[in-house]
Amino acid sequence: MPIRWHALPLLFLSAIAPSLANPQSFENTAIVRTVELGGAIVHVTTTYAVKATQPGSKVYTIALGLEEKQKTSWYEVKVKGQQVVLPVSEQILDADRNYHLMDVTLPKALGVNATLNLVLETIQTHATTPWPKQASQKEDQALKYQTDLFVLSPYRTSVQRTKLKSLTPRIISFTTPENVQDFTLDIPATKSGATVTYGPYNNIPPSANEKFISKHQQPITVHYHHEQPVLEVLKLTRAAEISHWGANLNIQDNIVLHNAGPTLKGHFSRLEHQSQSYFKRAAPHALAALTLHLPAGIRNTYYYDLIGNVSTSRLRVAPSVAKTSRANRYSILELRPRYPMMGGWNYSFTLGWDAPLEDSASWDKSTGKYIVEVPIMTPIPGAVVDTAEVKVILPEGATDVEFVPPFPAVANWISTHTTYLDSVGRPELTFQYKDLTVFHAQNIFISYRVPLAAHLTKPFVVAAAFFSLFALAIVGRRINLTINKEKVL
Numbered sequence: 459m460p461i462r463w464h465a466l467p468l469l470f471l472s473a474i475a476p477s478l479a480n481p482q483s484f485e486n487t488a489i490v491r492t493v494e495l496g497g498a499i500v501h502v503t504t505t506y507a508v509k510a511t512q513p514g515s516k517v518y519t520i521a522l523g524l525e526e527k528q529k530t531s532w533y534e535v536k537v538k539g540q541q542v543v544l545p546v547s548e549q550i551l552d553a554d555r556n557y558h559l560m561d562v563t564l565p566k567a568l569g570v571n572a573t574l575n576l577v578l579e580t581i582q583t584h585a586t587t588p589w590p591k592q593a594s595q596k597e598d599q600a601l602k603y604q605t606d607l608f609v610l611s612p613y614r615t616s617v618q619r620t621k622l623k624s625l626t627p628r629i630i631s632f633t634t635p636e637n638v639q640d641f642t643l644d645i646p647a648t649k650s651g652a653t654v655t656y657g658p659y660n661n662i663p664p665s666a667n668e669k670f671i672s673k674h675q676q677p678i679t680v681h682y683h684h685e686q687p688v689l690e691v692l693k694l695t696r697a698a699e700i701s702h703w704g705a706n707l708n709i710q711d712n713i714v715l716h717n718a719g720p721t722l723k724g725h726f727s728r729l730e731h732q733s734q735s736y737f738k739r740a741a742p743h744a745l746a747a748l749t750l751h752l753p754a755g756i757r758n759t760y761y762y763d764l765i766g767n768v769s770t771s772r773l774r775v776a777p778s779v780a781k782t783s784r785a786n787r788y789s790i791l792e793l794r795p796r797y798p799m800m801g802g803w804n805y806s807f808t809l810g811w812d813a814p815l816e817d818s819a820s821w822d823k824s825t826g827k828y829i830v831e832v833p834i835m836t837p838i839p840g841a842v843v844d845t846a847e848v849k850v851i852l853p854e855g856a857t858d859v860e861f862v863p864p865f866p867a868v869a870n871w872i873s874t875h876t877t878y879l880d881s882v883g884r885p886e887l888t889f890q891y892k893d894l895t896v897f898h899a900q901n902i903f904i905s906y907r908v909p910l911a912a913h914l915t916k917p918f919v920v921a922a923a924f925f926s927l928f929a930l931a932i933v934g935r936r937i938n939l940t941i942n943k944e945k946v947l
């Protein structure tokens with residue numbers, strides 16, 4: 459059966475376009491970058507206090523260092539205090555340029571001397587490394603984070619600062635930058651509590667160019683204690699199966715979890731772990747449990763690993779929430795791996811549940827199509843998902859399949875999934891992603907039509923199966939007429 463399939467027009471703009479930036483059109487009266495040091499993810503917020511220097515200035519260009527760009531797995535630009543996400547178009551990455559430019563279209567053109575505060579929020583993944591690389595069960599966990607000293611910009615900047623904030627004041631060391639006397643006469647870096655501040659640095663010329671970078675840009679490193687496990691999901695495989703017969707949305711995740719903290723030095727002692735836990739001093743790099751927010755109203759939740767069912771977890775199911783209601787309720791699963799996960803260890807498991815289809819599906823009368831929202835992932839706080847593959851299996855015979863992903867996938871395609879008792883198979887959509895974080899835990903919208911005939915196909919196949927069973931039974935003269943249909947269906 460031919461499947462008509464095309465993506466709906468996407469609302470986000472990430473098209474590659476030539477630069478419209480003009481170094482004369484703006485200046486930065488101030489740039490403040492705040493880095494929230496974490497484990498697997500690092501949250502960076504940069505505020506640009508912008509002043510237009512030419513009339514009708516509408517496109518502001520943001521610059522990122524190459525390494526910074528490579529670590530960035532999510533970003534968003536807004537006007538400070540506003541909810542609207544501004545359109546950003548990334549400039550073509552020029553092979554011999556060691557910085558990256560992104561053009562932000564402002565809500566309206568600015569007149570000369572008009573000002574605006576722009577906020578760039580980014581999430582960096584794989585940006586920290588454990589140091590030392592090994593730790594015994596009794597030792598602490600410390601991480602290193604490296605970034606560039608200056609926030610680059612194609613415009614001149616009156617003053618800029620970078621603040622690196624750790625979760626605790628236990629900062630072991632930080633780099634003192636060199637050769638910054640052009641920009642400050644004070645101490646170039648200071649620590650206060652859990653914060654290391656670089657700057658203020660004054661009167662910085664346009665810096666998104668080779669000349670500035672080779673002369674002034676330099677790496678800075680902060681070495682800090684981190685008291686939570688560094689969590690990576692090496693691979694997430696999600697299958698979401700929509701059934702109109704059972705009015706059910708089944709979600710099953712296969713997860714390979716990895717503790718990316720310092721690798722365990724020596725042997726693991728459960729006794730040591732238990733005594734540490736008893737005194738509430740468990741090693742910061744040992745993962746004993748994860749708290750996950752699953753949808754409300756789920757049923758038949760299962761959790762098993764390579765050995766079998768894991769029964770030491772606790773689930774509190776919130777009552778089902780109708781799709782039309784805005785209530786933000788979820789079930790809480792305290793998931794306990796079979797053993798505490800130490801640094802360098804992997805743990806593979808499967809987690810699945812059924813949810814009422816009406817909680818995520820609706821029927822559009824005007825088009826006669828169903829619209830289903832399928833979450834890309836269950837957020838795992840603080841973790842990065844290195845690779846994810848999300849499969850959505852639609853009902854048998856679904857046609858006119860359209861979808862809108864919340865952000866572009868690395869790859870996506872549609873195929874046909876055929877199981878026992880299926881006659882024509884089911885359309886199956888696959889989306890592949892890299893480096894996902896809680897910020898990516900959004901929904902894919904899928905719409906399709908299920909013709910009445912397709913609804914009837916299944917009983918027909920089932921009936922045919924019964925008839926062949928009967929035929930066999932009759933041949934064997936052992937007819938049992940009390941076959942329980944429910945078991946088969």
Ligand SMILES: *[C@@H]1O[C@H](CO)[C@@H](O)[C@H](O)[C@H]1NC(C)=O
Binds near residue numbers: 571
């Ligand atoms: C912009 O500000 C500068 C400095 O304050 C002033 O000299 C100039 O006249 C202003 N231009 C306009 C168009 O307001």
Ligand SMILES: *[C@@H]1O[C@H](CO)[C@@H](O)[C@H](O)[C@H]1NC(C)=O
Binds near residue numbers: 760766767
């Ligand atoms: C695992 O638990 C499920 C549901 O509680 C049960 O149906 C299944 O038989 C169990 N499997 C094993 C291997 O114990």
Ligand SMILES: *[C@@H]1O[C@H](CO)[C@@H](O)[C@H](O)[C@H]1NC(C)=O
Binds near residue numbers: 716802804
């Ligand atoms: C964890 O899994 C990764 C990827 O499959 C593998 O390279 C690594 O060796 C595993 N680590 C351990 C301790 O088994």
